[in-house]
Amino acid sequence: xxxxxxxxxxxxxxxxxxxxxxxxxxxxxxxxxxxxxxxxxxxxxxxxxxxxxxxxxxxxxxxxxxxxxxxxxxxxxxxxxxxxxxxxxxxxxxxxxxxxxxxxxxxxxxxxxxxxxxxxxxxxxxxxxxxxxxxxxxxxxxxxxxxxxxxxxxxxxxxx
Numbered sequence: 001x002x003x004x005x006x007x008x009x010x011x012x013x014x015x016x017x018x019x020x021x022x023x024x025x026x027x028x029x030x031x032x033x034x035x036x037x038x039x040x041x042x043x044x045x046x047x048x049x050x051x052x053x054x055x056x057x058x059x060x061x062x063x064x065x066x067x068x069x070x071x072x073x074x075x076x077x078x079x080x081x082x083x084x085x086x087x088x089x090x091x092x093x094x095x096x097x098x099x100x101x102x103x104x105x106x107x108x109x110x111x112x113x114x115x116x117x118x119x120x121x122x123x124x125x126x127x128x129x130x131x132x133x134x135x136x137x138x139x140x141x142x143x144x145x146x147x148x149x150x151x152x153x154x155x156x157x158x159x160x
Contacts (some may be wrong), residue, residue, distance in 0.1 A: 002130065002134050002159060003134070003135055003158075003159055004128075004141070004157055004158040004159070005128050005158075006126060006154075007098075007105060007153070008096070008098060008099050008153055010017070010044075010095055011071075015070075015072060018066040019066075020025075021070075024116070025062055026038065027148065029062075030057075035051055035055065036051060036111065037051065038052040045094055045095070046093045048060065048063070051087060051088065053089055077093050079091065080093070099151070102121040103151060106149065107144065110120065111144075113139060116131070116143070118130065137158070
């Protein structure tokens with residue numbers, strides 16, 4: 001029976017490259033000469049450091065540009081509030097991966113409400129959709145691409 005998986009993953013190598021490129025651009029920008037500012041990447045958490053709030057916003061814009069250039073959807077970023085400590089302002093950004101239970105339930109409900117002849121099941125951090133016809137699965141993919149879920153979705157493991 002044909003099936004596919006709905007997942008939400010980020011290529012960690014591309015994420016590392018995007019942060020490295022942002023650091024390199026920071027070194028050559030004139031408005032950041034002599035300013036103690038930078039990016040740090042720990043697994044799926046990016047820390048932005050700057051001396052003022054407006055510089056933090058500029059760092060965020062640089063990071064967004066570099067991530068989009070590397071093909072990473074910025075919907076996966078979860079921004080925490082900036083924290084001021086002494087001379088520095090820090091902001092942590094978490095890169096979300098995987099589909100949580102609430103979003104998986106929304107996806108399953110969306111597929112069921114469309115009255116397509118497919119079944120969807122939550123399997124950990126992914127949703128598996130199965131159906132008898134390949135066309136039904138392709139129309140399900142088209143339906144989900146049109147929806148807004150605030151998380152980038154990828155369609156993987158399409159089998160006939």
